[in-house]
Amino acid sequence: MRIIDLSPPIGPGTPGWPGDQPFDARLRWGIADGESVNVQTVTTSAHLGSHIDAPFHVDPDGAGIEGVPLDACVGDCLVLDVHGLLSQDGTTAGFAPAAEVRERIGSLLSVAGDAAGRAPVERLLLRHRSAPPAQWDPGMPGLDPELVEWFGAQGGRLLGIDLDSFDPTDSKDLPAHHAALKHGVVILEGLDLGPAPEGVSGLIALPVPWVGADAAPVRAVLRVQD
Ligand SMILES: Nc1ccccc1C(=O)C[C@H](N)C(=O)O
Ligand SMILES: [Zn+2]
Numbered sequence: 001m002r003i004i005d006l007s008p009p010i011g012p013g014t015p016g017w018p019g020d021q022p023f024d025a026r027l028r029w030g031i032a033d034g035e036s037v038n039v040q041t042v043t044t045s046a047h048l049g050s051h052i053d054a055p056f057h058v059d060p061d062g063a064g065i066e067g068v069p070l071d072a073c074v075g076d077c078l079v080l081d082v083h084g085l086l087s088q089d090g091t092t093a094g095f096a097p098a099a100e101v102r103e104r105i106g107s108l109l110s111v112a113g114d115a116a117g118r119a120p121v122e123r124l125l126l127r128h129r130s131a132p133p134a135q136w137d138p139g140m141p142g143l144d145p146e147l148v149e150w151f152g153a154q155g156g157r158l159l160g161i162d163l164d165s166f167d168p169t170d171s172k173d174l175p176a177h178h179a180a181l182k183h184g185v186v187i188l189e190g191l192d193l194g195p196a197p198e199g200v201s202g203l204i205a206l207p208v209p210w211v212g213a214d215a216a217p218v219r220a221v222l223r224v225q226d
């Protein structure tokens, strides 16, 4: 059994949402200053690196991150490479169109026909690129909201991506986020799926229980049988 780290390192240079709080850790007490310990205060947006969005992120009445069901965050998981699967016209900033992804899931699981007829895919990770970018990508595509709809309706519990958001940077109505919320699908963003092998493995991606928080960092790993 092998552990594959899906969490990119988070530091002051980690690119974040435009205008949002960068990561900053400063010493409150320092050994170099004669204290017995080093203790830092960390200031950061919760949407840096691999993280889970709480319902509260897009719904004023939604639960904070401590309410995310942990059984959704641990268990069998399908990794799918959706690189190059841009939406039909190729110009809108959508990626991973529902029909194509369903077809790919079907062939990955070696089933003829439609994956929707099978037992649910409870956890799905969509790999879009080989590594997190060094700079914020203003043209970041969003997920096809129909894909999120389908995933939730067939019994999906958690959907993970290697982009910073389910929706494009300039989206105000956030259709992919709301589709996830509607079906209780846990939103996992900011993964590094470069080292993740396509196919079935085991996911562990647990958010820190910050009470009332709109999101929280996650250390995400895959357990792979070799
Ligand atoms: N941090 C932000 C600051 C301002 C506006 C949006 C965001 C987001 O994080 C949105 C995105 N839906 C996200 O979950 O990552
Ligand atoms: Zn987020």
Ligand SMILES: [Zn+2]
Residues within 6 Å of the ligand: 053, 164, 165, 166, 167, 177, 187, 189
């Ligand atoms: Zn989000």
